[in-house]
Amino acid sequence: MKFPWTIVAVLAANSLTAMPKSETSTLDTPSEAYRWSASIEGDVKERFHQLNLPFRARYDEQVRSTIKDYVTNGYRDTEAMLARQSAFFPIFEHYLHLYGLPKELRYLPIVETGLQVKAYSSAGAAGLWQFIPSSARLYGLKINSVVDERLDPYRSTEAAVSMLARLHEQYRDWSLVLAAYNCGPVRVNAAIREAGCRDYYTVADYLPQETQNYIPRFIAAAYISNFYADHGLKPRFDKVLGKPLAALPIYEEVTMGELAHASGVPVAELQLLNPAFRRSYVPRSRDGYFFLLPKQGLTAAKAFLAARNGRSDASHLLLYPNFHRTEYIVQSGESIEDVAARFKCTVSELQSWNHLRKPEIVVNQELTLYLPDFQLVARP
Numbered sequence: 001m002k003f004p005w006t007i008v009a010v011l012a013a014n015s016l017t018a019m020p021k022s023e024t025s026t027l028d029t030p031s032e033a034y035r036w037s038a039s040i041e042g043d044v045k046e047r048f049h050q051l052n053l054p055f056r057a058r059y060d061e062q063v064r065s066t067i068k069d070y071v072t073n074g075y076r077d078t079e080a081m082l083a084r085q086s087a088f089f090p091i092f093e094h095y096l097h098l099y100g101l102p103k104e105l106r107y108l109p110i111v112e113t114g115l116q117v118k119a120y121s122s123a124g125a126a127g128l129w130q131f132i133p134s135s136a137r138l139y140g141l142k143i144n145s146v147v148d149e150r151l152d153p154y155r156s157t158e159a160a161v162s163m164l165a166r167l168h169e170q171y172r173d174w175s176l177v178l179a180a181y182n183c184g185p186v187r188v189n190a191a192i193r194e195a196g197c198r199d200y201y202t203v204a205d206y207l208p209q210e211t212q213n214y215i216p217r218f219i220a221a222a223y224i225s226n227f228y229a230d231h232g233l234k235p236r237f238d239k240v241l242g243k244p245l246a247a248l249p250i251y252e253e254v255t256m257g258e259l260a261h262a263s264g265v266p267v268a269e270l271q272l273l274n275p276a277f278r279r280s281y282v283p284r285s286r287d288g289y290f291f292l293l294p295k296q297g298l299t300a301a302k303a304f305l306a307a308r309n310g311r312s313d314a315s316h317l318l319l320y321p322n323f324h325r326t327e328y329i330v331q332s333g334e335s336i337e338d339v340a341a342r343f344k345c346t347v348s349e350l351q352s353w354n355h356l357r358k359p360e361i362v363v364n365q366e367l368t369l370y371l372p373d374f375q376l377v378a379r380p
Contacts, residue, residue, distance in 0.1 A: 079236035
C-alpha cells in the first residue's frame with residue numbers, strides 16, 4: 001500500500017530546478033505576469049469549475065497556491081512534465097479504460113512523481129506510481145537483480161490501476177481512494193472512525209498532513225494539465241519523448257545493443273525509455289515485456305526479432321488467399337477482443353499473426369492483420 005512520503009521525492013526533485021518561492025522574485029517581469037497576476041485569479045477560479053473530476057473538489061488557498069507554483073516558480077518543471085504526458089497519458093488511459101475507472105485518475109502520477117519514470121523516494125518507493133517493494137510484489141510486479149517492473153510504465157500502471165479498483169470497492173468514494181493510495185487504508189479507516197462520517201473534507205482533518213495536501217495537489221495537477229496554455233505554458237519536449245513511440249512485445253532474451261543495431265535507435269535512448277531493465281538486456285519472460293522505442297525503429301526491430309527467432313510470415317499469405325496484409329496501431333483502452341470484433345477475426349488469429357503468447361495487447365502496439373481484399377482498415 002501507499003504511504004505518506006511519496007510526494008516528498010517530487011518536491012525535492014522539483015526544487016533542484018525551480019526558483020525559490022518568493023512573492024517578489026520575478027513576478028514583475030512581463031512573462032511571469034502573463035503566467036500569473038492578480039487580474040487573472042478570477043479566470044483561474046472560473047476555469048477550475050470547468051474541471052471534470054470524479055469527486056467533489058474545492059477551490060481553496062492550497063489549491064490556488066499549488067496552481068500558482070506550477071505556473072510561476074516551477075514553470076520549467078511544469079513544461080517538462082507536460083511533455084511527458086504525451087508518452088504516459090495514453091498508457092494510463094488504456095488501463096483505466098480496461099478496468100472501467102475514471103480517466104481523470106491519470107493525473108495521480110503527476111502528484112506522485114511529476115511523471116518522472118525513474119523517481120525514487122528515501123523510503124524505497126520507485127516508478128511513476130511510487131510502489132514500495134512489498135506493495136509492488138503484492139500486485140504482481142517483479143523486482144530482482146535484472147528487472148524492476150515498478151519502472152515499467154505498462155506493468156506498473158496496470159498494477160496501480162488494479163490497486164485503485166480494489167480501493168474503490170472498499171470506499172466507493174474517489175477522494176477517500178486517493179487518500180488511501182497515499183497513506184494506506186489503515187490510516188484512512190482510523191480517520192473515518194474519528195470523524196464519525198465518510199465525507200472526505202471532514203475526514204481530512206484526521207489524516208496525516210501530507211495526505212491532507214494530496215487532494216489539493218491532485219486538483220491542481222488536473223487544472224494545469226487542462227489549462228496550461230492559458231498561462232502561457234507549453235510542453236517542452238526532449239529529443240526522446242518528443243518522438244512518436246511504439247510498444248514492441250519481447251519474450252526472448254535480447255541485448256540493448258542488438259535492438260539498437262537493428263532499429264537504428266541509440267542504446268542510450270532505449271535505456272531511457274525502458275528503465276525497468278537493470279542490465280543491458282531484456283530477459284526471457286513467459287509473459288513478455290512491452291518494450292518502448294521510437295516508432296521510426298519499430299519495423300526494423302520487429303523484423304530482427306522475427307528473423308532471430310526463426311519466424312516467417314509468408315505462411316500466413318499462403319493460408320489466406322485473397323487476403324491482404326496490413327498493420328494496425330492499438331488505441332488507448334482497446335482489448336484484443338475489441339480488435340478482433342472490429343476486424344471480424346478471432347483472438348487466436350490475432351495471436352498467431354502477431355506471435356503473441358497471451359491474449360494481451362497495449363496502446364501503441366502495432367498489430368499485423370490479414371484481411372479480405374474487400375475489407376479496409378478504418379484508421380482512427
